Amino acid sequence: MARFATFRFCLDPTGEQEIMLRRHAGAARFGFNQCLRLVKDAVDGMRRGETVGKVPWSGFDLINAFNRWKRSGEAGRVMVAAGDGTVTVQVTGLSWRGEVCQQVFEEAVVDLGRGLSAYTASRTGGRRGRRVGFPRFKSKRHAPLSFRIRNRTSATGRASIRVGEQAPRTVTLPGIGVLKVRQDTRRLRRMLAKGRAKVVSATVSHRAGRWSVSLTCEAADLHDARRHQPMTSAGWVGVDRGLSTFVAAARADGTPVLRVDGWPRPARTEMARQRRLARDVTRKQRGSRNRAKAAARLGRHHAHTAAVRHRFLHQVCNRLVNTHDRLAIETLTISGMLANRRLAAAVADAAWGELARLLTYKQQWRGGQLALVDRWYPSTKTCSACRTVGPAMPLHQRMFTCQTCGYQADRDHNAAVNLAIWAEQHHAQVRDLPAGGPVTNTRRGEGTGPRTRAGETSPDDAGTAPTPPGVRRGRPRRALSHHSTKW
Structure with a gap:
């Protein structure tokens, strides 16, 4: 098992099952709020000078604190009257805790x-x-309905979360039962049957009027036939992201690879309908059922827009990752671009950050490489033929013309070629996908001494040299205990 994958299915629950799902989601919200209340009460008591002991802060301490509370009289108690007229207090604890799966609280x-x-x-x-x-x-009215359940295996080897047990399109969850799903589960069932995947947890959520379950699985690596083979002759492929042309990919020699011009622009396309639905919400009386229905229609519209965008991003990433083992993209400052009121809507609709995230993990799954080009690299205004850096180009200028050699090309294609050239020149700084950082040639040897080769980092430069007695390296960090936390 070498990677984590998530399979998401849309649920089709019955009326009784939907009540159970809402009950579990409410239990998760209740457990979160109650533990947060315990933390705040302990901190407030400590401020008042009371003896409160250790403030629960980690997940393990919070679970223990909640288990003690749910069995105490603070969680629930009843008055029992005997026949002789005496009244006693009987501690019941959280009386309804047995109606839901205990893992929801944890x-x-x-x-x-x-x-x-x-x-x-x-x-x-x-x-x-x-x-x-x-x-x-978490608010009962505004917080989204969601809860998570871990997969446990019994002594007989039976998993608590099962897929396709009674019917192919079903998912079995502990405490809830068999739930029907609308998508095909064949791929996941085959992976589970062959031992190539193991379900870790299931997250059930309610979005835009629909219940869905996300099964997080620990899966094996892709088959060797689906992974990239060493291709040293093909070279790097630069991927330039834009608004007029969504993606332009090309090699260092100028060979075009992929160009996506007519991207859907889901937010701008559906803006008229979104405004109409938003007006319907504001025109309804606050707290009324009609306003809740109008808000639900607006939420379904936003969910549809996000689904269209997400599907398109997956299609573009698959076209790049399935055929090329070495990609180079530039690191864009998207948060800074969103500050531009003229381009903020278009940049947000393009979802460049999500595109980079998808390319990262898809390349890692297939054993490819991904180079992150420096954001200050002038890929747009640099001539890919003579490497001359020209003046800044306005956005309306779609053709690049070199003032030195006269080379002319589409500005997006020219930028993609420059990204591929940068990756070939800086191939040693390619991002190490499993490690999550750049590859460095750091020497981790013991002791001090001169560099053995030119360009190799010495122990002193890397900070691995032994520290002399009485000398402290780095900036001292002030210890912060749970009892001294202030907010």
Whole structure:
């Protein structure tokens, strides 16, 4: 088992099964909110100077805290009156906890632990990107319905999550039963029967009026016939992303590979219908059933737009990955482009970031290579024939003309050729897909000494040299305990 794959199926539940699904989703929301309440109460008590012990922060500690709470009197108790008139308090705990699968509570609590860890790492500098805030309570009205169940195997070898047990298009979940699905499960059933896949967990969610189940599987590598073979003569293929031409791919010698001009533009195409549906929502009275129905219609429209975009991105990525083992794309600053009010809608509709993500894992599955070109590389205004860097080109200028050699070509094709040339010149900095970072020639030897070859990193440069006694390397990091966290 070397990779993770997700199979998503649309569910077709009965009325009783939909009640069970909503009950499990509500239990997941309840477990998340209750554990968050326990964390906040412990922190508030610590601020007031009370003795609260250890604040539950990790997923393991939160699970233990929730298990203690659900059996205590705070979760539930009843007053029992005897025949002699005496009244006693009987602790029942969370009385309805047996009506749902217990894994729903555990997985929701684990998600809260991840949120708390991300919050701590963001405040201490251990997490890059935008600052992560403290977790908030999930609303019963606005939070999406979703829960997750792990796959467990009994002593007899029977899995709790089964596919195609009673009928080909069915999925069996613990605590819920056999659910019908609308898609064909043949591919997954064959992989499970041959031992090439193992179901890890199942995530059930409700989006745009539909229930769906996502089965996360630990699958084996693709067959050798589906993986890329070493092709040293073909060379690199540069992939240029744009708005007029969605994708232009070409080799370093100028050979065109792929060009996608008429992309669907789902958001712009359906904008008139979206505005009409949005007006219908605003014209309805708040809190009324008609407003809820109008909002549901608008949600289904957004889901349809996203599905059209996602299907198109998969088609383009498959055409590139299935035929080429070495691709080069440029790292675009998409968040900066979205700040341009003239191009923000078109850039968001193109979903360039999602395209790069799909290319990354699809190339990894097939054993290919993906080069990330520096975003400051002037691929558009550089002549692919004489390598002369010209002035900046406005967006309306679709033809590139070199002022030095007179070379003329489509600007997207010229940029794709330059990306392929950059990848051939910097093939040592190709991204290592399994490791998630660039390949570096770092020497990990013991002790200090001169470099053995030109261009090789010494232990001093890499930071692997032994530290002299009494000397501290790097910036000291302030320890942050769970009790000293402030927000």
